Amino acid sequence: MSSVYDELREAAELAAAARRSPERPLVRVDLSTSSIAAEADRLWEALEPLAAQHDVELVRVGTLGLSWLEPVVEVERPDLSASASGGGAVVYGPVRTEDAAEFLAAALGDNPAEDASRWLIGARTPTVGVPPLADHPFWGPQERRLMRLMGIIDPESLDEAIAEGAYGALDRAVTMDPMAICDLVLAAGVGGRGGGGFPAGQKWKFLLGAPGPTKYLVCNADEGDPGAFVNRVLMESDPHLVIEGMAIAGRATGSDYGFIYIRDEYPLSIERMQLALDQARARGLLGRDIFGSGFDFDLEITRGAGSYVCGEETGLIASVEGIRGMPKIRPPFPAQRGVFDQPSNVNNTETYANVPLIVQHGANWYREHGTESDPGTKMFSISGALERPGILEVPFGMGMDELLLGCGGGPPDGHRPKGIQPGGPLGGLLPASDLGLKLERPPFTERGVLLGSGGLILFDERASAVDLTKYFSEFCEDESCGRCTTCHGGSQRLVEVLERIMHGDGREEDLTRIGAIDRTLQNANCLHGQFTPYAVRGLVNYFRDELDTHIAEKRDPARVAPGLTRYLIVDPSDPRLEEAAALCPTACIARAPVEADDESDEGEDGAERSEALGDWRIDQPHCIHCDVCREIAPEAIRVEDRYLATLSVV
Amino acid sequence: MERFAGLLQQLPRAQGEMLRALHLAQEELGWISRDAIRLIARHLRVSEAQVYGPATFYAEFRHSPPPRTLVTWCSGPSCRVVGGDRVRRIFEAEFGCRLGENTADDELGLWLGQCNGTCEQAPMVWVNGRVVGPLSMVDSVKLARRLKAGEDVIEWPRRPIKIAPATFVDAEATYGSEHEHEADGAD
Ligand SMILES: Cc1cc2nc3c(=O)[nH]c(=O)nc-3n(C[C@H](O)[C@H](O)[C@H](O)COP(=O)(O)O)c2cc1C
Numbered sequence: 085m086s087s088v089y090d091e092l093r094e095a096a097e098l099a100a101a102a103r104r105s106p107e108r109p110l111v112r113v114d115l116s117t118s119s120i121a122a123e124a125d126r127l128w129e130a131l132e133p134l135a136a137q138h139d140v141e142l143v144r145v146g147t148l149g150l151s152w153l154e155p156v157v158e159v160e161r162p163d164l165s166a167s168a169s170g171g172g173a174v175v176y177g178p179v180r181t182e183d184a185a186e187f188l189a190a191a192l193g194d195n196p197a198e199d200a201s202r203w204l205i206g207a208r209t210p211t212v213g214v215p216p217l218a219d220h221p222f223w224g225p226q227e228r229r230l231m232r233l234m235g236i237i238d239p240e241s242l243d244e245a246i247a248e249g250a251y252g253a254l255d256r257a258v259t260m261d262p263m264a265i266c267d268l269v270l271a272a273g274v275g276g277r278g279g280g281g282f283p284a285g286q287k288w289k290f291l292l293g294a295p296g297p298t299k300y301l302v303c304n305a306d307e308g309d310p311g312a313f314v315n316r317v318l319m320e321s322d323p324h325l326v327i328e329g330m331a332i333a334g335r336a337t338g339s340d341y342g343f344i345y346i347r348d349e350y351p352l353s354i355e356r357m358q359l360a361l362d363q364a365r366a367r368g369l370l371g372r373d374i375f376g377s378g379f380d381f382d383l384e385i386t387r388g389a390g391s392y393v394c395g396e397e398t399g400l401i402a403s404v405e406g407i408r409g410m411p412k413i414r415p416p417f418p419a420q421r422g423v424f425d426q427p428s429n430v431n432n433t434e435t436y437a438n439v440p441l442i443v444q445h446g447a448n449w450y451r452e453h454g455t456e457s458d459p460g461t462k463m464f465s466i467s468g469a470l471e472r473p474g475i476l477e478v479p480f481g482m483g484m485d486e487l488l489l490g491c492g493g494g495p496p497d498g499h500r501p502k503g504i505q506p507g508g509p510l511g512g513l514l515p516a517s518d519l520g521l522k523l524e525r526p527p528f529t530e531r532g533v534l535l536g537s538g539g540l541i542l543f544d545e546r547a548s549a550v551d552l553t554k555y556f557s558e559f560c561e562d563e564s565c566g567r568c569t570t571c572h573g574g575s576q577r578l579v580e581v582l583e584r585i586m587h588g589d590g591r592e593e594d595l596t597r598i599g600a601i602d603r604t605l606q607n608a609n610c611l612h613g614q615f616t617p618y619a620v621r622g623l624v625n626y627f628r629d630e631l632d633t634h635i636a637e638k639r640d641p642a643r644v645a646p647g648l649t650r651y652l653i654v655d656p657s658d659p660r661l662e663e664a665a666a667l668c669p670t671a672c673i674a675r676a677p678v679e680a681d682d683e684s685d686e687g688e689d690g691a692e693r694s695e696a697l698g699d700w701r702i703d704q705p706h707c708i709h710c711d712v713c714r715e716i717a718p719e720a721i722r723v724e725d726r727y728l729a730t731l732s733v734v
Numbered sequence: 735m736e737r738f739a740g741l742l743q744q745l746p747r748a749q750g751e752m753l754r755a756l757h758l759a760q761e762e763l764g765w766i767s768r769d770a771i772r773l774i775a776r777h778l779r780v781s782e783a784q785v786y787g788p789a790t791f792y793a794e795f796r797h798s799p800p801p802r803t804l805v806t807w808c809s810g811p812s813c814r815v816v817g818g819d820r821v822r823r824i825f826e827a828e829f830g831c832r833l834g835e836n837t838a839d840d841e842l843g844l845w846l847g848q849c850n851g852t853c854e855q856a857p858m859v860w861v862n863g864r865v866v867g868p869l870s871m872v873d874s875v876k877l878a879r880r881l882k883a884g885e886d887v888i889e890w891p892r893r894p895i896k897i898a899p900a901t902f903v904d905a906e907a908t909y910g911s912e913h914e915h916e917a918d919g920a921d
């Protein structure tokens with residue numbers, strides 16, 4: 085350790101320790117985007133005066149990842165520690181603002197396991213009388229490396245980070261030969277976490293070998309894949325890990341400046357990263373002559389503005405330059421010509437975040453987990469039809485069923501898994517029978533999908549695979565940069581075909597047409613267009629029955645396509661129909677005027693039926709299939725296939 | 735507008751400041767007006783078309799004044815598999831405007847949003863930037879009606895995001911040396 089770092093660490097440890105006395109309880113409140121969505125900021129305000137009353141220290145932390153239980157609060161009580169090396173940290177949630185006082189009193193009382201049982205999740209560290217969090221299905225299988233400090237340290241305090249060892253790896257790296265760092269990262273086998281999986285060490289060597297003097301690093305925190313929020317959690321919960329990783333990469337590649345490109349949808353990430361940069365700079369962890377080694381490095385943030393293709397590395401570079409974020413044809417690769425035409429390197433946030441751990445613990449340690457093709461651990465964000473959506477870190481190679489059904493608990497309310505959507509809009513679709521796949525790249529690629537950047541969405545029989553495919557195709561159309569007609573025209577045609585199918589106008593030859601669009605899109609300029617057909621390919625390959633039913637029978641088994649279904653009143657005597665009518669957004673549920681009865685609009689489907697059943701009617705052309713009426717009066721309303729019902733009439 | 739013009743002067747005169755300048759305009763003025771485009775072009779020493787390009791390429795930049803209450807509908811897949819598309823249809827019907835539009839009086843707007851990973855709240859919308867979810871369909875109708883009646887309006891919680899311009903590597907090294915600094919104060 086350099087004496088500069090030594091001093092820094094000592095000072096930080098003192099400052100961090102000053103925040104808490106050994107006897108005083110510590111109350112950690114998860115303040116992250118997910119918890120704030122569950123009103124954790126209001127909870128914090130309610131807890132502030134209470135903390136003073138109870139004489140406890142209130143600490144802002146990032147997230148432990150238990151998103152479905154937000155707002156999560158951890159109470160650490162040294163007096164309840166069940167181990168000599170500390171302990172007594174118990175995790176609770178969800179803690180509602182209105183329960184703040186009651187909760188705190190119970191959690192700080194004599195018997196929290198019992199008194200605070202309605203909030204109790206488990207003990208993160210050994211605690212007398214509280215079952216360990218490790219027994220929780222969401223927590224047990226995890227291997228938390230990147231997430232080691234998340235939800236535990238204050239992401240807005242550099243002292244806490246340094247006291248836990250942050251920037252120690254950078255201190256070592258500045259004395260290392262750049263090529264040695266590249267070799268180390270290559271030996272560890274860190275694959276790019278943005279989806280491509282390209283060995284980071286290899287890419288760094290390209291940049292190291294590129295002519296200087298100006299070289300740039302770019303951190304890709306655009307995380308455009310809906311359902312993926314790995315990078316967000318990293319930046320919000322442990323921002324210094326990302327900064328340290330980039331600084332080490334700077335040392336390894338001979339680059340002295342970097343850009344962190346964060347999507348605009350992540351305001352809290354932007355705020356915390358900016359604060360972390362300022363703090364690091366103020367302590368000399370960024371800037372000139374870091375640790376007296378002569379190594380200069382600094383970073384700035386580029387705030388995105390809502391564009392998916394800007395996640396593609398050449399698009400990202402264009403966006404950093406302040407022009408439209410349109411991808412370019414590679415080569416030249418960024419290492420040849422990147423930001424402002426200078427040699428550059430783009431890596432995902434999580435890729436950089438792994439680096440300090442490797443420098444600290446070595447390549448062999450890194451490879452203790454994971455598989456041959458994908459060593460190490462990976463953060464996954466799981467959502468969709470799940471009992472327990474959230475974010476977690478597991479070794480590569482774990483079974484997807486273990487993650488989604490084990491940790492995530494599978495679909496709620498006894499629904500059955502129908503399929504999985506991995507890797508974002510370009511990732512494709514998998515059937516539930518593939519739940520046993522190992523979470524590493526090769527088995528996914530073999531099935532024609534992408535494991536991607538860590539978002540996994542489970543859907544059950546209530547969702548329509550055709551509708552999902554249409555959504556992803558629309559997304560790709562919307563987000564196409566427009567430079568090549570192949571891509572924007574191709575995705576437009578794809579959406580048109582799918583829309584038509586969902587309207588009951590599907591034709592047999594549509595399958596041929598989809599195939600032709602697929603083949604055409606493969607010639608698009610960039611990966612956005614080339615991967616656009618992955619979703620529809622998944623539909624054709626794995627959900628063929630459903631697609632055929634749409635086309636041949638004009639029927640949607642999931643009954644979500646408005647064009648293929650209709651809402652009918654089957655029990656007009658249900659008194660709740662009154663309320664349903666009042667809440668119907670288009671006022672299409674109404675009592676038919678009595679005198680209209682004898683005219684009974686001839687031929688109009690279902691007319692006879694509603695007349696026979698009574699006087700409530702749904703005015704079909706105005707029904708927007710919003711399901712409000714069925715939610716209110718589930719027995720009185722039925723969703724039926726539109727065409728089976730009319731075929732007999734027309 | 736004057737305040738915006740003043741703040742704009744503090745940004746380095748470089749193409750790389752484009753997104754910062756546009757964000758500044760939207761934060762200060764609420765939207766990117768024609769005048770803002772002209773000012774940015776002059777300050778960054780680029781043509782108006784070079785500002786107009788990015789200003790219209792990126793979905794976040796608005797080209798009309800924002801509504802008083804903005805409902806951003808999450809278009810994401812986790813929301814969609816649990817009824818998100820129905821939520822959109824409900825808000826469209828209740829507000830009487832399509833996705834991407836404001837009501838005629840600019841009181842309410844319904845815009846498309848991308849998943850920000852609060853999927854455990856699915857299906858959801860943001861009301862003036864604050865997550866509201868999970869929404870049943872009945873909840874959605876009731877929320878839309880309360881907003882129409884001017885109730886339940888959530889104040890924008892946003893603290894303005896400040897992003898510091900480059901610090902130690904001077905702008906010249908970062909952005910190349912063309913047309914910088916020498917023109918300072920000319921406007
Ligand atoms: C359309 C498109 C969108 C992408 N979006 C992202 C993204 O949001 N985040 C990301 O890290 N990589 C994204 N990528 C991958 C990047 O192009 C690039 O491979 C990655 O940032 C390299 O970093 P890595 O090697 O660390 O993965 C995207 C690629 C494409 C084609």
Ligand code: FES
Nearest residue numbers: 810812813849853
């Ligand atoms: S899909 Fe709506 S928040 Fe993620």
